[in-house]
Amino acid sequence: KQEVTQIPAALSVPEGENLVLNCSFTDSAIYNLQWFRQDPGKGLTSLLLIQSSQREQTSGRLNASLDKSSGRSTLYIAASQPGDSATYLCAVSGSNYQLIWGAGTKLIIKP
Amino acid sequence: DAGITQSPRYKITETGRQVTLMCHQTWSHSYMFWYRQDLGHGLRLIYYSAAADITDKGEVPDGYVVSRSKTENFPLTLESATRSQTSVYFCASSEARLGYGYTFGSGTRLTVV
Numbered sequence: 001k002q003e004v005t006q007i008p009a010a011l012s013v014p015e016g017e018n019l020v021l022n023c024s025f026t027d028s029a030i031y032n033l034q035w036f037r038q039d040p041g042k043g044l045t046s047l048l049l050i051q052s053s054q055r056e057q058t059s060g061r062l063n064a065s066l067d068k069s070s071g072r073s074t075l076y077i078a079a080s081q082p083g084d085s086a087t088y089l090c091a092v093s094g095s096n097y098q099l100i101w102g103a104g105t106k107l108i109i110k111p
Numbered sequence: 112d113a114g115i116t117q118s119p120r121y122k123i124t125e126t127g128r129q130v131t132l133m134c135h136q137t138w139s140h141s142y143m144f145w146y147r148q149d150l151g152h153g154l155r156l157i158y159y160s161a162a163a164d165i166t167d168k169g170e171v172p173d174g175y176v177v178s179r180s181k182t183e184n185f186p187l188t189l190e191s192a193t194r195s196q197t198s199v200y201f202c203a204s205s206e207a208r209l210g211y212g213y214t215f216g217s218g219t220r221l222t223v224v
Contacts (some may be wrong), residue, residue: 042218043201
């Protein structure tokens with residue numbers, strides 16, 4: 001059974017720092033991996049999607065990498081801003097087409 | 112306004128009562144999903160629908176019922192609410208089953224007392 005783990009559960013850093021969020025999964029047979037952002041009291045917003053054949057995806061200050069063989073993905077945020085404060089979730093899709101989600105990393109960027 | 116709307120935003124109900132959570136999308140997306148989110152857990156899929164009148168179970172379907180008579184609506188019913196169903200419920204829609212292009216609603220916080 002696929003399990004997705006996100007470490008750390010919470011992270012607080014000063015504004016301007018570059019940071020890395022981690023996501024690991026137990027079954028390397030995935031179709032894709034996605035990173036989402038969740039703001040308090042709101043729904044989730046898709047940030048980046050990496051297909052299983054890809055190594056990384058970039059969008060603005062965000063860069064996500066995927067290493068299927070080791071079951072790991074990282075989300076790199078450059079030059080963090082207070083507006084980046086949110087919970088970040090990763091999700092993988094497998095052969096049954098269901099998304100399996102991590103519990104999230106709560107990120108706080110201090111001004 | 113285009114988007115996906117959930118109602119109510121907050122609901123308190125008693126154990127044993129039936130409660131329905133509503134979800135309406137204006138995108139005409141084929142797929143719709145219901146998730147629950149609990150502290151310390153990731154989102155867990157309850158039910159999903161590939162089109163009107165087509166629904167299927169997800170990871171945690173017990174105690175829930177769904178219907179989809181129209182493409183734009185996907186209500187979730189708790190037939191006899193239990194305290195373990197206290198959670199935040201999210202509805203989502205997508206053109207693809209694999210989840211890219213997801214649009215999420217703002218969620219319904221349900222408390223069963």
